[in-house]
Amino acid sequence: MKKFTKLFAKLIIILLIFTNCEHSTTPQSGDDGKNDPPYDTGLDRDKELQTIDITPKDLSLITLSDQNINLLNRVMLYDYIPPVRSQENYGTCAAWGAGYYARTIMYARENNLSKTDLENDANVFSPKYLFLSTEYRGENCYGANPFYVMKALQDKGIATWSTVPYDDLGNCSQNTTGDWDNEAANYKIENFRSVDPTDHNALKMYLMMGRPVQLSCNLGLNFFSTKDEVIYDDDYSSEPSEHMYHSMCLVGYDDEKGASGAFRIVNSWGENWGDNGFVWVDYNFFSDKLCYMAYVIEGDKGGLSEAMVDEKVINPNFRVDGDDLLTIQFKDESDPHGDEKQDRVLTYNIFNRGSKTINASDDWNIVYYYYNAFNPEGDFGVILYDYYTDDVGSEFYGKNDDFDNVDVPMDKYGIFNWWNYVDVPAGWSVAKAVYSDDGSDYDFEFSYTIPNLTGDYYFVLMADGFNNIEEQYEQNNFVFFTDENRKPLKIENGIIQNETLHKGKEQSSHAGEMKRSQPNAYNIEEISALINYQKRNGILEAAANKNKSLTKKHPKNSHYGKKIVKAVLNREM
Amino acid sequence: MKERIIKITIIIIFLCGYALSAQTNFSDDLRCGTDIFIRDAVFEEDVDLTEICEFTDFTTSQKLCEINSNIIFDNCTFQNFTAFRSGDTLKYIIQFNKNLIFSNCYFNGNLNLADTKIVGEFSLKSSTIAKSLNLSGAWILGKISDFSGMRCFGITKISNSIFENRVNFLNAVFDDMVIFQHSVFKGKAIMGAVNFNDSVVFSNALFFQNLLLSKSEFHKKSFFNYLDVRGSAEFNDTEFKLDPEFNHARFLGLAIFNGSNINSNSLNESAFFLTKPVLEK
Numbered sequence: 082m083k084k085f086t087k088l089f090a091k092l093i094i095i096l097l098i099f100t101n102c103e104h105s106t107t108p109q110s111g112d113d114g115k116n117d118p119p120y121d122t123g124l125d126r127d128k129e130l131q132t133i134d135i136t137p138k139d140l141s142l143i144t145l146s147d148q149n150i151n152l153l154n155r156v157m158l159y160d161y162i163p164p165v166r167s168q169e170n171y172g173t174c175a176a177w178g179a180g181y182y183a184r185t186i187m188y189a190r191e192n193n194l195s196k197t198d199l200e201n202d203a204n205v206f207s208p209k210y211l212f213l214s215t216e217y218r219g220e221n222c223y224g225a226n227p228f229y230v231m232k233a234l235q236d237k238g239i240a241t242w243s244t245v246p247y248d249d250l251g252n253c254s255q256n257t258t259g260d261w262d263n264e265a266a267n268y269k270i271e272n273f274r275s276v277d278p279t280d281h282n283a284l285k286m287y288l289m290m291g292r293p294v295q296l297s298c299n300l301g302l303n304f305f306s307t308k309d310e311v312i313y314d315d316d317y318s319s320e321p322s323e324h325m326y327h328s329m330c331l332v333g334y335d336d337e338k339g340a341s342g343a344f345r346i347v348n349s350w351g352e353n354w355g356d357n358g359f360v361w362v363d364y365n366f367f368s369d370k371l372c373y374m375a376y377v378i379e380g381d382k383g384g385l386s387e388a389m390v391d392e393k394v395i396n397p398n399f400r401v402d403g404d405d406l407l408t409i410q411f412k413d414e415s416d417p418h419g420d421e422k423q424d425r426v427l428t429y430n431i432f433n434r435g436s437k438t439i440n441a442s443d444d445w446n447i448v449y450y451y452y453n454a455f456n457p458e459g460d461f462g463v464i465l466y467d468y469y470t471d472d473v474g475s476e477f478y479g480k481n482d483d484f485d486n487v488d489v490p491m492d493k494y495g496i497f498n499w500w501n502y503v504d505v506p507a508g509w510s511v512a513k514a515v516y517s518d519d520g521s522d523y524d525f526e527f528s529y530t531i532p533n534l535t536g537d538y539y540f541v542l543m544a545d546g547f548n549n550i551e552e553q554y555e556q557n558n559f560v561f562f563t564d565e566n567r568k569p570l571k572i573e574n575g576i577i578q579n580e581t582l583h584k585g586k587e588q589s590s591h592a593g594e595m596k597r598s599q600p601n602a603y604n605i606e607e608i609s610a611l612i613n614y615q616k617r618n619g620i621l622e623a624a625a626n627k628n629k630s631l632t633k634k635h636p637k638n639s640h641y642g643k644k645i646v647k648a649v650l651n652r653e654m
Numbered sequence: 655m656k657e658r659i660i661k662i663t664i665i666i667i668f669l670c671g672y673a674l675s676a677q678t679n680f681s682d683d684l685r686c687g688t689d690i691f692i693r694d695a696v697f698e699e700d701v702d703l704t705e706i707c708e709f710t711d712f713t714t715s716q717k718l719c720e721i722n723s724n725i726i727f728d729n730c731t732f733q734n735f736t737a738f739r740s741g742d743t744l745k746y747i748i749q750f751n752k753n754l755i756f757s758n759c760y761f762n763g764n765l766n767l768a769d770t771k772i773v774g775e776f777s778l779k780s781s782t783i784a785k786s787l788n789l790s791g792a793w794i795l796g797k798i799s800d801f802s803g804m805r806c807f808g809i810t811k812i813s814n815s816i817f818e819n820r821v822n823f824l825n826a827v828f829d830d831m832v833i834f835q836h837s838v839f840k841g842k843a844i845m846g847a848v849n850f851n852d853s854v855v856f857s858n859a860l861f862f863q864n865l866l867l868s869k870s871e872f873h874k875k876s877f878f879n880y881l882d883v884r885g886s887a888e889f890n891d892t893e894f895k896l897d898p899e900f901n902h903a904r905f906l907g908l909a910i911f912n913g914s915n916i917n918s919n920s921l922n923e924s925a926f927f928l929t930k931p932v933l934e935k
Binding site: 301303308309310311312313314315316317318320321322323339340341365 | 713714715716740741742743744745769790791809811813814831833835836852853854855857858874875877879880901902
């Protein structure tokens, strides 16, 4: 009898296999006769491509580069992942990836929540709320651009699942309620950034830091029926116009998994799909075909920028013990004597409001740096490297000049480089220290030419740009050149296009103002860390040489270069 | 000395001219549908059929080029050879209506035949590919696909492909990863005496007839998860340097592991054998 049962079972299995054989991995067929996938997706790739250029690339790994983090062979964020659930028949994947998974994982990690805590809907976030608060979402609950989903997380925050459960979505045309919004405001993110999905080490570093990565993926046909096996390739034989784009969340990796290591991704298709809702994806396939964009969110970084609202940080009349440099003058204007529209005049000054003299032997500097507002790692440079040093020799004490006019080897970081052998006494501005013949106050004027840039840029003046001096407050060393709304300057072939630039204060911005007005803009810690990384690795010097060759040469003894001018009484800082 | 220089110059000019004329004729013959047989030629530049072919609209987002020539390269040297291009909105597919044969050829770069359809026979017999081979999504209808004696130093992707008839990999050598995931082999698959010097993925592959892996060597990881073999599967004297994975594999014909060093634990409970596998050391 037992034998008969076994034989019967085998026959049934054979029958099942042969009736299903060739289409066992094909998606279910829809009513229209086409092969409709059995699960919903909802990533609006066309709109996403339009916002790629305005999504800043993350610099975390650069700013952490001093910490020498060794990559582990395996990292899983399982402890912080909420229970796997399904987006059902709605195209809400972007809200699931960013809101339900990424935001909940960040929150669970920051608040040390346990797996049991995450079974409580009050501790996980609502994809419904996030989808409904997302701008430009598709009609009938179908499709969203991750950029706007994360912008909603940043601007409005996200309500919990217990407040806004994932039901009664209707056609997703309804608005969020006041009660929902009030709760959501408690869970805003500080910023969101794009990361390179082909940079496996970077992705692993984020995961090691406990940060999940939101993914934008192009799905092949086998993805829908995948099980617990690693995916090495997929079937993209469908027409490009029929490719399915889908958001998911990267939650781990294992270098030993599969043939050459694999990433662990959690999906929003319920526990019956894949490996209990998760999937392993081979490293190569992940970046070759599956994922084309990746994002990280920052829950709450805090940091020095917030302290800018404190008057004592930026008031020159507030003196501090020890060392502290403060920018007290900054203007960047079209050069009235210039030959070209790229010619500009920078007026600047730095004040020593500490209790001690800042000596030239400290080898410190003032740096005028430009960077692409969305890709500073790839597009940057130093316009002016104003170096305070005694390297030039004692016979030059009290003097200043172009690097070319002194026979001392010094590293050139800027398109324009200038040395100054002066000490800056406490309570003096740097310009006054350079020109100390009378009791008047002075500023520097520097005539320069913008390199042949095209794109969106911020310029930033940094006192002690390479952090040679340990100061009471570092955040007051930075002043940004922006448009009047703190947005980046639009530049074409080196010519600033913004028509709304004003003189004085409207064109400059302290770090705190930048942060309030442009929350995704890089903060001063990031820019400072980036510039020091670039200096350490010789990148800055290489860029200076390259930029110098691309910038218009000025004849000797022309009006270009550094000058001392009498300070206006009413400083506009 | 002078004579020698002149002789060398003449030889160089002759060789360059020969290679150039081979390329020029090749393009023209391809367009006209004339059979192409090229022996001992060196293609100094990349061959990209998507730039030579005349495509017609197949669907709104796919363009198709049908090549009606028999194409035979014997002892030729190529740089990169490409027959597939895909963008965000448009895909270029090439259909070879007759045979495509590379015999004893050498590719300094990649050979990309992804998503191509070959109605006739396909061969890479005794050929060497310095970089990668991509046959992902290819559909080969000819009575044999011959990879015997070939060697590939880069990644080999033969995934999501369909072979309507027999395939022969006898004595092939793969120095990098090989992926057969989700491919369908409708005829006999001769994969004996193959050297897999890196990892191999047979997972989710479907063999309608016999799968012969006898005397093959698997030097690194090998994955047979969800493999489906309808005919017999022969692993006689197959050597696995690392334990293979057979999770959820299905063997509906006889599975023979005689002389193989396979650890019987690898054939775990989740693998299904319709008849008891033969395991004799």
